[in-house]
Amino acid sequence: MDPTVVGTRQSRRDDVLDAAIEVFHDKGYAAASIQDVAERVGVLKGSLYYYIDSKEDLLSHVFDTSDEQSRAIMEGVTEMDAPALEKLRSFVYEWSLWHLSNLERASVYFREWRHLDGRQQGAVRRKRREYEGFLIDLLEATKAEGQAAAGLDPRYVCFFTLSALNGLPSWYRDQGGDSAEYIAGAYAEMVVGMVRGTAAASRGRVRG
Amino acid sequence: MDPTVVGTRQSRRDDVLDAAIEVFHDKGYAAASIQDVAERVGVLKGSLYYYIDSKEDLLSHVFDTSDEQSRAIMEGVTEMDAPALEKLRSFVYEWSLWHLSNLERASVYFREWRHLDGRQQGAVRRKRREYEGFLIDLLEATKAEGQAAAGLDPRYVCFFTLSALNGLPSWYRDQGGDSAEYIAGAYAEMVVGMVRGTAAASRGRVRG
Amino acid sequence: MDPTVVGTRQSRRDDVLDAAIEVFHDKGYAAASIQDVAERVGVLKGSLYYYIDSKEDLLSHVFDTSDEQSRAIMEGVTEMDAPALEKLRSFVYEWSLWHLSNLERASVYFREWRHLDGRQQGAVRRKRREYEGFLIDLLEATKAEGQAAAGLDPRYVCFFTLSALNGLPSWYRDQGGDSAEYIAGAYAEMVVGMVRGTAAASRGRVRG
Amino acid sequence: MDPTVVGTRQSRRDDVLDAAIEVFHDKGYAAASIQDVAERVGVLKGSLYYYIDSKEDLLSHVFDTSDEQSRAIMEGVTEMDAPALEKLRSFVYEWSLWHLSNLERASVYFREWRHLDGRQQGAVRRKRREYEGFLIDLLEATKAEGQAAAGLDPRYVCFFTLSALNGLPSWYRDQGGDSAEYIAGAYAEMVVGMVRGTAAASRGRVRG
DNA sequence: GATGAATGAGTCTTCATTCAT
DNA sequence: TATGAATGAAGACTCATTCAT
Numbered sequence: 001m002d003p004t005v006v007g008t009r010q011s012r013r014d015d016v017l018d019a020a021i022e023v024f025h026d027k028g029y030a031a032a033s034i035q036d037v038a039e040r041v042g043v044l045k046g047s048l049y050y051y052i053d054s055k056e057d058l059l060s061h062v063f064d065t066s067d068e069q070s071r072a073i074m075e076g077v078t079e080m081d082a083p084a085l086e087k088l089r090s091f092v093y094e095w096s097l098w099h100l101s102n103l104e105r106a107s108v109y110f111r112e113w114r115h116l117d118g119r120q121q122g123a124v125r126r127k128r129r130e131y132e133g134f135l136i137d138l139l140e141a142t143k144a145e146g147q148a149a150a151g152l153d154p155r156y157v158c159f160f161t162l163s164a165l166n167g168l169p170s171w172y173r174d175q176g177g178d179s180a181e182y183i184a185g186a187y188a189e190m191v192v193g194m195v196r197g198t199a200a201a202s203r204g205r206v207r208g
Numbered sequence: 209m210d211p212t213v214v215g216t217r218q219s220r221r222d223d224v225l226d227a228a229i230e231v232f233h234d235k236g237y238a239a240a241s242i243q244d245v246a247e248r249v250g251v252l253k254g255s256l257y258y259y260i261d262s263k264e265d266l267l268s269h270v271f272d273t274s275d276e277q278s279r280a281i282m283e284g285v286t287e288m289d290a291p292a293l294e295k296l297r298s299f300v301y302e303w304s305l306w307h308l309s310n311l312e313r314a315s316v317y318f319r320e321w322r323h324l325d326g327r328q329q330g331a332v333r334r335k336r337r338e339y340e341g342f343l344i345d346l347l348e349a350t351k352a353e354g355q356a357a358a359g360l361d362p363r364y365v366c367f368f369t370l371s372a373l374n375g376l377p378s379w380y381r382d383q384g385g386d387s388a389e390y391i392a393g394a395y396a397e398m399v400v401g402m403v404r405g406t407a408a409a410s411r412g413r414v415r416g
Numbered sequence: 417m418d419p420t421v422v423g424t425r426q427s428r429r430d431d432v433l434d435a436a437i438e439v440f441h442d443k444g445y446a447a448a449s450i451q452d453v454a455e456r457v458g459v460l461k462g463s464l465y466y467y468i469d470s471k472e473d474l475l476s477h478v479f480d481t482s483d484e485q486s487r488a489i490m491e492g493v494t495e496m497d498a499p500a501l502e503k504l505r506s507f508v509y510e511w512s513l514w515h516l517s518n519l520e521r522a523s524v525y526f527r528e529w530r531h532l533d534g535r536q537q538g539a540v541r542r543k544r545r546e547y548e549g550f551l552i553d554l555l556e557a558t559k560a561e562g563q564a565a566a567g568l569d570p571r572y573v574c575f576f577t578l579s580a581l582n583g584l585p586s587w588y589r590d591q592g593g594d595s596a597e598y599i600a601g602a603y604a605e606m607v608v609g610m611v612r613g614t615a616a617a618s619r620g621r622v623r624g
Numbered sequence: 625m626d627p628t629v630v631g632t633r634q635s636r637r638d639d640v641l642d643a644a645i646e647v648f649h650d651k652g653y654a655a656a657s658i659q660d661v662a663e664r665v666g667v668l669k670g671s672l673y674y675y676i677d678s679k680e681d682l683l684s685h686v687f688d689t690s691d692e693q694s695r696a697i698m699e700g701v702t703e704m705d706a707p708a709l710e711k712l713r714s715f716v717y718e719w720s721l722w723h724l725s726n727l728e729r730a731s732v733y734f735r736e737w738r739h740l741d742g743r744q745q746g747a748v749r750r751k752r753r754e755y756e757g758f759l760i761d762l763l764e765a766t767k768a769e770g771q772a773a774a775g776l777d778p779r780y781v782c783f784f785t786l787s788a789l790n791g792l793p794s795w796y797r798d799q800g801g802d803s804a805e806y807i808a809g810a811y812a813e814m815v816v817g818m819v820r821g822t823a824a825a826s827r828g829r830v831r832g
Numbered sequence: 833g834a835t836g837a838a839t840g841a842g843t844c845t846t847c848a849t850t851c852a853t
Numbered sequence: 854t855a856t857g858a859a860t861g862a863a864g865a866c867t868c869a870t871t872c873a874t
Contacts, residue, residue, distance in 0.1 A: 027322070028236070028238055028322060028323075029238075030236055030237075030238035030239035031238035031322075031323065111319070114235070114236060114239075115236075115239065149401065151397075153394055156391065156394045156395070156398065157398060159375065159376075159379050160372045160375075160395065160398055161372070162375070163371055163372045163373075163374065163375020163376070163378070163379075164368045164369070164371045164372040164375070165371075166371065166375060167367065167368075167370070167371020167372070167374060167375065168367075168371070170371070171367050171371075183364065186361055186364045187364070187368060189359075190364065190365065190368055190402050191402075192405075193357065193401070193402050193403075193404075193405035194398050194399075194401050194402035194405065196401075196405045197400075197401035197402065197404045197405025
């Protein structure tokens, strides 16, 4: 009567959530149908409503879970006992790795927040600002510790970097190529290099 | 007899295209309705079909126009008589500026290709590879001219950079703040800094 | 200011009517669009409304003209001074010839009456009964003159024959083959042969 | 647990198909709406799509089923051990009976093939040629057995006959009158009479 | 838990028709 | 006469959601 063997199999509900992530990633939330999700799970679409309340409910859960995981990354970095530059490197590394290990989830997380309801959209926006604030703080600390080029504008470095990381799922396909760890390392190095090597932009002009 | 007031009004068809870009940017292509576009133009939805063939047709045009503009940027850079590093700087600057001057269009251009038909999707993919190839070539030339750090992997720098630029529309709101030119300059400096300052990642490890 | 040269060119209005017949024949009235007709005439669809009141108006005229022509055929036969069998032969010949000379018109005439308004539909039905009555009278006269097989049921011969003639446009394509006159002659012979040679059907049984 | 009352109710899907035939017969395929079909079945129009894929799908099925039935008739005749003239009589009888027993279906079958897609239209055309070939063969065999008038042109007899049969649904209403079997018998006699009694038409002229 | 069937609102699209110019 | 632009109603089709069994 109870077919779930604890530990070996996640609940059917989690299957549904996972299927939703894949489908939302493949087609985009708006273009994906409940039917698509049901097919991937292997049930009829009516049956899904035993597990969920609504289509948006499915999306909600992607965000809830992802929020927890990103919070864990930030906490891990905060607790490090290391120079700011090392913390920065570590943050980029871990955050890259999360994107690479959660391609679909990460992609949905950064693309589909528009389709959440007002309340949760606000939550996402706050979360976003939290990342940004966290990264900007790290960059300013790095500057304060004399490890960053003088002219560096932490806000732009922050946006530049976060955007670059968000883009990971769009080109990375794990078909051969370097390991996720290697790529995360390369990304961390690039950010560190950028932080150390960037001259200031002169206001309004780019070329000499 | 001449209903066009020269200079003040573009054709109605262009109005429709512009409205579509805005709507697609605000809601996403799949969630946007033809009705939304019609309302923004100020006609009934049926009337739109006097100007267009289909909803997808509207999307098509965003891509056609954007392709032309991006081609122009690459050609301009190619024709420059300057060291590779300067060409790189210039490319990032111009490409950033295009994103900032065409926020909605750029955003749609990089988010909604999924909803084109197969043929045009292929064209987009080819175009994407063209950008990447162009940028990778530039980075390799920079390396060859001894202006890039030794360990730099042009492919990852390329993906990193293009993703960062694609992200511009998602955080930039032209409400106050720095000019588009200044931001483009800062982005160009960051890429140059990254290229000059990035050490190699050791395979599979990030720290130590 | 008056470009119509009497006699050499029919009025634009007739062009429109002719175009309509062709289009209605090709696509069927319901599936044909005013746009289709306009294209064949070479004007924009809005312009058609200078010549017509409505789409149904176009259909109406097909029927009006065809009615006149069929009336003329029946009158011609009535006025003949000949045995009933010869009148019958002549009617079938002329009626066949009309179908063959007015393929599109005839086809529309017999297929699209459903889409007329109630009043005109009634007129069509009356007209139909007139043909049938005319032909049945002819068949009965033939019987009375001893030229038809005894068991012949004029009503069924009538329906059989009219249906056969109505079918002419559906298989006849004037690409080579016999002349319309020859085919009309063959059809007339077939009806005459049928009238002379048909035995009675025994009620409810067909074989043995 | 078993909602089907054996014998009294066919599946809902068949109800839908039957309703479609009636509606297509009454209004014509192009003028009929899915709404009309839904109303006749007693569901909302959206619900129809649980049973069908498209409006054209509905039309398709009319043709599929009708094709099978017509094939069965031809096979039955082929297997007869009888003179060609008897086979001919039998074919006309059975084919007439099919038209009379399937008034709406037969009517749709011969009127609405235009609205099938290209592939199925081709199939219909091939099927049509099959009927014609079958009937022409029968007529030629009859001639070869000396049972047909010398001048008979099998092709025209064939077209004449098939058209006549196709017209059955357009005048026959089973409100009183003779039985379908009687009418089929009369039609068979008429064709036999025609075959035996028709003189040749002299090329190009009809009257002496 | 799961299914099959149905709902009803919404979407894209077509088209006959109108009308100012 | 003819055009370009617009209208508005209708039609095919989709889909999230519900619910009795």
